[in-house]
Amino acid sequence: MTGVQPQSLHFKERAAAELANTQLQSNMRRFGGRFVAARAKVLHELGDFEGMRTAAAAARDRALADLDVWIERFEREATRRGATVLFAETGAEVADLVLELCRRHGVRKVAKSKSMLSEEASLNQRLASAGVQPVETDLGEYILQLAHEPPSHIIAPAIHKSTEQIADLFVKAHGRARTLDIPQLTREAREVLRGHFLTADMGISGGNFLIAETGSLALVTNEGNGRMVTTLPRVHVCITGIEKVLPTLEDLSLLMRLLPRSATGQSISNYFTMVTGTRQPGDRDGPDHMYFILVDNGRTNLVGGDMQEMLRCIRCGACMNHCPVYQTIGGHAYGWVYPGPMGSVLTPTFIGLENALDLPHASTLCGECGVVCPVKIPLPELLRKLREQQVDRGLRPKSEMLGIRVWSWLALRPRLYALATRIAARYLRFQGGGRRMIRHLPFGAAWTRGRDMPAPAGKTFRELFAKKNGAG
Amino acid sequence: MRVGLFVTCLVDLMRPSIGFAALRLLEAAGCEVVVPPAQTCCGQPGYNSGDRASARALACKVLDEFERFEYVVAPSGSCSGMIRTHYPDLFRDEPVALERVRALCAKTYELTDFLVNVAGLQEAPGTFDGRVTYHDSCSGLREMGVRAQPRALLAKVAGLELLEMKDSTTCCGFGGTFAVKFGDVSAAMVEKKCENIAASGADAVVLGDLGCMLNIEGRLRRRGDDRTRVLHVAEVLAGERHD
Incomplete structure (x- = not known):
């Protein structure tokens, strides 16, 4: 039940630890590419994927342009159907509201389906310290609750764990014989969780989308636990970001064609649930009380600014699945709730640029995240803009800025530049020795710790070209 | 022109x-x-x-x-x-x-x-005796749409056999200053690239960008591979030898 305190300032150290963690490295390699291959296989079903991305981006932009209107509409429709819509400005306020609801309804146990927003709120920690037992019911989240770890991926939270590690956690928690059979492990978790579903007083879910015209919640899951937590307990609380409100069911159908395919490479998830209002007379199930907590926690700061496109995000995880950096270090290195490229944009915008100095730079800008994003968020561009904001606010190391500025200054003075590069080419050629490989770069130890630097040829193109053409 | x-x-x-x-x-x-x-x-x-x-x-x-x-x-x-x-x-x-x-x-x-x-080059002046694999550099591929073009040209080089490596379009980990800011992460990324190059069975990896070239060649040599050559596509096509 580790609450997620931001550790993003320590990205470099955390990444180093993950690189040295042989278990994690082997787990990441096993995971690597599985979602990528699955996604590639189902995309063709869409026919014109590019056209659909464009339409989806436009749909998201339309919703965001009049977000206040759609939120009000959602509130009206949801209220009409018996739900209560609450608003939280911060993560702490989310936890305050949930605790208040627990008190009001005498809640002792909460069954949760996956919610990244509850991570933003460190909700499990707050519940536990108030004497309310939170039980994660998404299999991955359940495993992490046993391991006291935060998720490392937004849709596959325990992707960094191996079967063996999970088997050990289950032995400790369930006291049964150790097995490495995955269906058996799943059955074991299912048996334990079934009891919790039936005894929980409150179910907490996230929300993939909220539909303004019907006041509905749309939930995308693969395990069916979402249906349990939204129907069995007498109180249901949905916690989600304000940006998740869509105007119409038609918008939903468009985005639902893209979400499971982009996320796990499924044409449709195993379960897709629409929840509309409380239990009505004649309904066989459903909660007596239903609450929506719509959370800001930094989101409105993005409206109208450089990062607005980030609000389109539908949390599919395709960017991290395709990110060569994420695939190398895993999600925990990023140090807060959201990892990978989307996290490297969201984290600095939510917790402050000065609290996540490395994250905008934790990308090679290879561009793959921008190419695969189903709602066309220009992630590399946003990362670059964050870098610019850092420079503007004086948040980059002086040595780095000096290096860049000296280089540019020199490159603007061709004669001096020609001289400097002549010297550099000869010096580095000498450093390369007989193998023509530099093993220790004087100003690039970080480079030569893991690889050689090929030595230059010794003369610059400029020199050779001038000589060849008989000029000076 | x-x-x-x-x-x-x-x-x-x-x-x-x-x-x-x-x-x-x-x-x-x-x-x-x-x-x-x-x-x-x-x-x-x-x-x-x-x-x-x-x-x-x-x-x-x-x-x-x-x-x-x-x-x-x-x-x-x-x-x-x-x-x-x-x-x-x-x-x-x-x-x-x-x-x-x-x-x-x-x-x-x-x-x-x-x-x-644009120019419609018909023949490649260079010859190459061996098998090569092509690494797609990120900006060329995703910003300039370069993927089929170098392969089409390499197919014109006498004696050259092109083998595709696994994940040829995955970033090698260079990323400009990234390679120095996060040297160890970058080195782990280029290690994967080198494994794929080695597994392809090619005698040379051919690519179109200097950044990737320095990164990949540096890592190949560090991991003890002095055999696999790292060549720019222009060098192979023109038959221009790097001394």
């Missing part, structure tokens, strides 16, 4: 043979090639480090030096991508300069793209 050759700063400093190879290929395709002597850097280091001012200053220099040509060609997807896809952003609030920049973008090409789609 009058072509301005943007040699790029890394080719100038590290591997001039690539510049001469590009020159030879462009001439073989019937172009009149001019190499503006005062050219230096496209400004990408500053741009990707968040220092717009220095990137803009260098972009102005490139604009002044190259806008007079019918075409601008660089043996690099990264530098040509900087010009074509990012220069407009640097001048987004300057309508007059922006118009000039747009005109420059429209005539700026990555070398293999230019040779295939």
Whole structure:
């Protein structure tokens, strides 16, 4: 039940630890590419994927342009159907509201389906310290609750764990014989969780989308636990970001064609649930009380600014699945709730640029995240803009800025530049020795710790070209 | 066709043979090639480090030096991508300069793209005896649409057999200053690339960008592979040997 305190300032150290963690490295390699291959296989079903991305981006932009209107509409429709819509400005306020609801309804146990927003709120920690037992019911989240770890991926939270590690956690928690059979492990978790579903007083879910015209919640899951937590307990609380409100069911159908395919490479998830209002007379199930907590926690700061496109995000995880950096270090290195490229944009915008100095730079800008994003968020561009904001606010190391500025200054003075590069080419050629490989770069130890630097040829193109053409 | 050759700063400093190879290929395709002597850097280091001012200053220099040509060609997807896809952003609030920049973008090409789609190079002067695998560099692939072009040209090289490696389009981990800021992460990424190169069974890895080249060659040698050659696509096509 580790609450997620931001550790993003320590990205470099955390990444180093993950690189040295042989278990994690082997787990990441096993995971690597599985979602990528699955996604590639189902995309063709869409026919014109590019056209659909464009339409989806436009749909998201339309919703965001009049977000206040759609939120009000959602509130009206949801209220009409018996739900209560609450608003939280911060993560702490989310936890305050949930605790208040627990008190009001005498809640002792909460069954949760996956919610990244509850991570933003460190909700499990707050519940536990108030004497309310939170039980994660998404299999991955359940495993992490046993391991006291935060998720490392937004849709596959325990992707960094191996079967063996999970088997050990289950032995400790369930006291049964150790097995490495995955269906058996799943059955074991299912048996334990079934009891919790039936005894929980409150179910907490996230929300993939909220539909303004019907006041509905749309939930995308693969395990069916979402249906349990939204129907069995007498109180249901949905916690989600304000940006998740869509105007119409038609918008939903468009985005639902893209979400499971982009996320796990499924044409449709195993379960897709629409929840509309409380239990009505004649309904066989459903909660007596239903609450929506719509959370800001930094989101409105993005409206109208450089990062607005980030609000389109539908949390599919395709960017991290395709990110060569994420695939190398895993999600925990990023140090807060959201990892990978989307996290490297969201984290600095939510917790402050000065609290996540490395994250905008934790990308090679290879561009793959921008190419695969189903709602066309220009992630590399946003990362670059964050870098610019850092420079503007004086948040980059002086040595780095000096290096860049000296280089540019020199490159603007061709004669001096020609001289400097002549010297550099000869010096580095000498450093390369007989193998023509530099093993220790004087100003690039970080480079030569893991690889050689090929030595230059010794003369610059400029020199050779001038000589060849008989000029000076 | 009058072509301005943007040699790029890394080719100038590290591997001039690539510049001469590009020159030879462009001439073989019937172009009149001019190499503006005062050219230096496209400004990408500053741009990707968040220092717009220095990137803009260098972009102005490139604009002044190259806008007079019918075409601008660089043996690099990264530098040509900087010009074509990012220069407009640097001048987004300057309508007059922006118009000039747009005109420059429209005539700026990555070398293999230019040779295939503009100049229509029919034969490759080079020969190569062996098997090669092609690494798709990020900017060339995703900003300039370079994927089929180098492969089509390599197919024209006598004696060359092209083998595809696993994940040829995955980043090698260079990323400019990334390789120095996060040297260990970058080294772990290029290690995966080297494993895929080794598994392909190729004698040489061929690519189109100096950054990837330095990164991949440096890691291959460090892991004890002195056999697999690392060659720029222009060198292979032109038969230009790096000494």
